[in-house]
Amino acid sequence: MTRMANVVVIVVLTSVGVGVTYWLQRSSAAQIAAEQQMLDSRRLLDVLPAQAYDNQPLAQPLALIDIDLKHSKLLAGYRATKAGQPVAVLLRSQTQGYAGAIELLLAIDANGTLVGVKTLRQIETPALGGHVGDWPNRWLQGFAGKSTAEPADAGWALKKDGGQFDQIAGATITSRATINAIHDALRYFDEHRAVLLGSGT
Template sequence: MTPLRSMGIAALILTGFATVGTVLVAVTYTSTKDIIAEAQRAALEASLNQLVPADRYDNRVVEDQIEVVAPEWLGTDEPVAVYRARKNGQPVALFATPTAPDGYSGPIQLLVGVYADGALAGVRVLAHKETPGLGDGIDEKRSPWILAFAGKSLENPWPDAWKVKKDGGVFDQFTGATITPRAVVKATRKFLDYVRTHREQLFAVPPTAKGQLS
């Protein structure tokens, strides 16, 4: 067998293996994508239920959503998904993931739940790069600080008091790390302002529809 013929056969064999591999990857993806998507939805629902108990609403929250583009309010130029909880068709709460862009070590991504009456269901930190032992006290796993937001609103405390105590507000700061809690308080207050001024639009889209609000 000539060297050229041997190379041709080897190339065909490699092509065959590549084709089979591609088919297997495609089949695996097709058969598992729905499972993965459902697992992601379940994880998101579990996070939302930390803020608003599942017995408070009767719709599939992760399927009742719109996308919001509001950089000045939400701290990011990217669209932010807003999920709505309803019971008997009536608004119960909404959830979103605004960003505190001015953390000490970078942006801090939050999960914020707000009841239809404007009171906070709660706040959690989804991602941050704050300094361990200092700014990471915003993480519920490290400190209960973030739990103090539950029940707060633009009337409790009054808007001017939505600051850390060092700035004349009511929220605690961390020893040696004021910038991080200040950023979270500011971002949460901005989101509450956004919900107040856009409440009707945020809740008005029918549960089966998806749209974009800015």
């Protein structure tokens, strides 16, 4: 076989290899994207028990109004349903901590009770306020079961401020900001309950 023939064979084999690789990548891209989306979704939604809903909440964001709250700002909202009935609303909230923005995801059930909350982003001081980003988070789990009625407004503060909540050790500002953002989200849910649950306009 001549040198030119060898070059042609190599070029053809390379082209076929590239073509097959491209085809395989294209044919599996949708499946890979779907699986990645499911993993991302589960990571975000682990504040809500998987058996509690059967839809894909993140695929259908809610149109939120009046998103600038007293101590925080809402970035997004989602509705979780089971058998077509609303079971919870997820609110993505941002507040200002000690070192920068803290982004939270809160799950609130149809009765206005907090199911769970997790930190999605934060840049607080490591080993102090940075603990707000730990998952699972014992301190944040202490808010599960709370609502605007339990405790009453005055209770939504640190114990050192006359409220009912402990703080993250050495992180007063981070703790205050997080408590205020959670309270804001619960109040927002109460004020917009019908729209958030899809039972009103």
